[in-house]
Amino acid sequence: MTDRSATTTSNSRRCISRRALGAAVAVLGMAAAITLPTGVYAADEQTLVVNSDRSGAGQKAAMNKIAADFEAKNPGVKVTINYSDVESYKTSIRNFLVTNPPDVAFWFTGARMKTFTKRNLFDDMSGFFAENNLTNVMKPWLPAVSEGDKQYMMPTNFTTWGFFYNKQVFEKVGVAPPATWDELMAAAAKIKASGVTPFTIGTRDLWANALWFDYLDMRMNGLDFHMQLMDGKASYTDPRVKAVFAKWGEPIGKGYFLDNASSYGWQEAIPFLAQGKAAMYLLGPYVLTSLPAEAHGNIGFFPFPVIDPSVPKAEEISVNGVTIPSGAKNKPLARSFLAFLAQPDNLKAFALGGAVLPARTDVDITGDAFAQSQMALAKNAQGSAQFYDRDTDPEMAQVGMKGFQEFLANPKRSDTVLERLEAARQRIFK
Incomplete structure (x- = not known):
């Protein structure tokens, strides 16, 4: 993980x-x-x-x-x-x-x-x-x-890595695994209206939340820009990164994520998915290895959806x-x-x-x-x-992941978070 x-x-x-x-x-x-x-x-x-x-x-x-x-x-x-x-x-x-x-x-x-x-x-x-x-x-x-x-x-x-989902929740609400961001947001809206949390997540361990940033950046800005950012050669206050936070802020602002996510470790957030209290978890196969074998049949998988069809579809591996x-x-x-x-x-x-x-x-x-x-x-x-904290400097990764945790808890602080990340980038990659 x-x-x-x-x-x-x-x-x-x-x-x-x-x-x-x-x-x-x-x-x-x-x-x-x-x-x-x-x-x-x-x-x-x-x-x-x-x-x-x-x-x-x-x-x-x-x-x-x-x-x-x-x-x-x-x-x-x-x-x-x-x-x-x-x-x-x-x-x-x-x-x-x-x-x-x-x-x-x-x-x-x-x-x-x-x-x-x-x-x-x-x-x-x-x-x-x-x-x-x-x-x-x-x-x-x-x-x-x-x-x-x-x-x-x-x-x-x-x-x-990708989205693991509760098949019974999807069937009950009447949604299919989405292929595009718009379809994902439409599915999340229907799931939320049914009384189920669309996305479970545990950010106390920090790293799981970075998966959202990585995929949004790669889907919107492409792999080359993402790796420039990981190398410290691009700015966190670049309009392209601000656009990523704006896109990420949409589901956060609509209450699609698990409440008080920072109080849960990544593994502690999995039962919400298995019990049908949440519908999706953007994570790796550790979702399956953390659940008993009899629960696997109700867990499906789909890749992170397309946002901009003109951007080549890179994956986190x-x-x-x-x-x-x-x-x-x-x-x-x-x-x-x-x-x-x-x-x-x-x-x-x-x-x-x-x-x-x-x-x-x-x-x-x-x-x-x-x-x-x-x-x-x-x-x-x-x-x-590979993953945010495998691709960038470890000190930068720690600052970045703490910033992502703060943003999930309070998306109105996006500019403050990005300015802090940019200051860290300039110091670490000088």
């Missing part, structure tokens, strides 16, 4: 291109195998420590099985996995990378990765991909784990990964474990356990309808960004 710091030097270094994703999809369904050394570690080198923020039931179960299978192939090896919820992990990783680094650590890519690579806290993994025949099958996602010509993480999965900290005690064992994790069946199980997509081009996902729909969304994207 993206909480998703210097930015990359070009759009191509942090955007998954349509061509690359098309190539990835074109070869889905083929299987590949990696031969790993087994039983080669001495008795005093057997403990592998993994810190993970992938604590959802599906991914946790998948990772536990992968660890058990790795132990079985390497007699004497013990894999210890420390799970943490993602919000706590964002704080703890800043400490454990310095004070007590594990052998393997999961984290976000892009600007979030660079927060730590600038401090030399992630190992250089550049040779890992060629050594394990992963360069080609992971090629579309390597820019997200690269800084210059070096790679510092192994991509594990990528996440798509976030890449997650795993790294070997510079201070890891068992780096050879860690590399073997990551190579094992990267095997097609393992990466597929791990990714689909979290309702996300595996970062390999040769994994067969034909048996998962939701995964296929998300792959199609990525394939058809006319360019992509």
Whole structure:
């Protein structure tokens, strides 16, 4: 999820291109195998420590099985996995990378990765991909784990984003998944009139609200301008950004969002959707992984609607990964474990356990309808960004997301918020 710091030097270094994703999809369904050394570690080198923020039931179960299978192939090896919820992990990783680094650590890519690579806290993994025949099958996602010509993480999965909706609410009110902004606003008006909140959201964690800004900016102003803004090369007081806030202010002013959104974490806002008290949530597949399986059948999905048909339809596509900290005690064992994790069946199980997509081009996902729909969304994207706080400087991201939270609570403060963001941009990107 993206909480998703210097930015990359070009759009191509942090955007998954349509061509690359098309190539990835074109070869889905083929299987590949990696031969790993087994039983080669001495008795005093057997403990592998993994810190993970992938604590959802599906991914946790998948990772536990992968660890058990790795132990079985390497007699004497013990894999210890420390799970943490993602919000706590964002704080703890800043400490454990310095004070007590594990052998393997999961984290976000892009600007979030660079927060730590600038401090030399992630190992250089550049040779890992060629050594394990992963360069080609992971090629579309390597820019997200690269800084210059070096790679510092192994991509594990990528996440798509959009509107999850309550099918029963839509059917009762008589609306269909909208394809345009005007249709979305018309649907929201009917839903509001029926006594249901159109949009649930929890902004206490800040990041979820940034998704609205990203999509509105990309749909109205295009990907190139959006990335200029992320790079600090465009102004937050630019009329184009003010237009984004004006468009965003329309549903806010009409009371279409959950009241007191800042009092809820992103996950705490999901029950409103599941219970039919709210109709839609602009978020990622964490909506599904946060709900019991029996609730999934009532949850549908549609992409963020078109606002200006002349603007190419870019999507938000976030890449997650795993790294070997510079201070890891068992780096050879860690590399073997990551190579094992990267095997097609393992990466597929791990990714689909979290309702996300595996970062390999040769994994067969034909048996998962939701995964296929998300792959199609990525394939058809006319360019992509990762996420606000993965694409811009981390300090700028924090100021920006606090501003978005304030704007949702009081849209009349739009000019004040944008002026504050612009002052921060000038200071941070000077």
